[in-house]
Amino acid sequence: MHEPARVLLVDDQPTNLKLLDATLSPRGYAVRTAASGEEALAVLAEGGTDLVLLDIVMPGIDGYEVCRRIRQDPATAFLPVVMVTASGEQQKIQALEAGADDFLTKPVDRAELLARVASLSRIKRYHDTIARQAAELSSWNRELEDRVQAQVGELERMAKLRRFLSPQLAELIVDSGDESFLDSHRREIVVVFCDLRGFTPFAEASEPEEVMGVLADYHQALGDLIFRFEGTLERFAGDGLMVFFNDPVPCADGALRAIRMSVAMRTRVQALAETWRRQGHDLALGIGIAQGYATLGKIGFDGRFDYAAIGSVTNLASRLCSDAEPWQILTTERVFAAAGPAVVGAHAGDRTLRGFSRSVRAFDIKGLDASAVAS
Incomplete structure (x- = not known):
């Protein structure tokens, strides 16, 4: 009325x-x-x-x-x-x-x-x-504009975070608004380093567009697996790629998860290599995995930040990767033991690695025991 x-x-x-x-x-x-x-x-x-x-x-x-x-x-x-x-x-x-x-x-x-x-x-x-x-419509429009602006801000933050974090983790950060864990800190991590064998001669003998096409397929295949296993991507550097586990979000099965991801990467790149071979390119994958303490945090400058791990463990994973044969996954004894019975591997000898005064006992990862993984 x-x-x-x-x-x-x-x-x-x-x-x-x-x-x-x-x-x-x-x-x-x-x-x-x-x-x-x-x-x-x-x-x-x-x-x-x-x-x-x-x-x-x-x-x-x-x-x-x-x-x-x-x-x-x-x-x-x-x-x-x-x-x-x-x-x-x-x-x-x-x-x-x-x-x-x-x-x-x-x-x-x-x-x-x-x-x-x-x-x-x-x-x-x-x-x-x-x-x-x-007046109500004007208020709704202002509210909508504010929401859109906020969403644009979230998308921009999400795009930055997704450069090195899994989508699930990036969404968690944006939703909570808490980026404090990106500050410098020390933690034990499992590092995976991989690159392509034969990439340097391939790049020298091929046109740049052809090289970029191979890298695009390679990065796409591996990037999908990094997100699936919820790893933290530190960097793509040409054919080299570094991922680590147990930071910024802790995971109790970092060693096993790193190996499972590496085995999946090997399988996927082997499929790509068949196509590359038909194109005349002889490329293969090598992977190294190590576990140890590192200092982690956001590095860079205003407008361009990355999330990095600094410590000898990253060098160790890189050296194992360099020492690996084509299609070989080499891990330290510590990683192999921590991964548990689900991993099928064999002792690959003590390796003398550049930059390390002591030899490193390496293990060659053959695959996964499906029944142990399922259990």
Whole structure:
């Protein structure tokens, strides 16, 4: 049910105000009165008026001027105004020119008064509804713009994080808003390093576009597996690639997960190598895996950051990778033992690796025991 329309009666004659009030108040209209143009403008400035019945002839500011000022004020520009005229077409024309919506002729007919007020009150309600809906729509648009801006910011953050984190982890960071774990810290990790055997002579003898095509297939194949096993990608460097586990999100099965990913990488690149071989390219994959402590965190400069692991464990994985034969996965004894019975491998001898004073006992990963992995 609608609230009663609030009507302002403006006339310098108290008798006229009483007559109009006696007609409107019994019909449920909320009536206020003003005895001059100045008083009327003061009442309108307070707000809360839905319709004005305005006499023309008054001392001081007359009805025409009051109406013009009503139209000039943005707060009352659309307020319905009914001018009350004595007679004559000229007054009616002037009333319309001043901005009146309608007019009544004295003596005011009761039925005509009620009809005019009811009609214009209804129009005012429609206008108020449209104004309210427009304000709500504007508010919704601002809210939508804010949400879009926030989502764009999240997408930008997500794009940066996905350079080295799995999609699941990147989404977790964006949702929580917490990037503190990217700060420098120390943790034990399992590092996987791999590259292509025969890549250097291939790159020297091939066109750049051909090299880029091979790298695109290679990176796409391995990148999918890195995300699937939820590894952290430190970098792509040509045909070289480094991934680590147990940071920034801890995982109890880092060694096993690293080996499973490496076996899947070998299988997938072997399939690619068949295509490369038909194109005249002799390429194979070598992988090294090591476990140890490293310092990890965000490195770089404003506008370009990476997430890196610094420590001898990364060098050890790289050296094992370099020492591996084509299609061989070499791990340290520590990784092989930590991975458990699901891994099928054999002792590959003690290796003397560049940069390490002691020899490293290496193990050659043959594959996975499907029954042990399933259990």
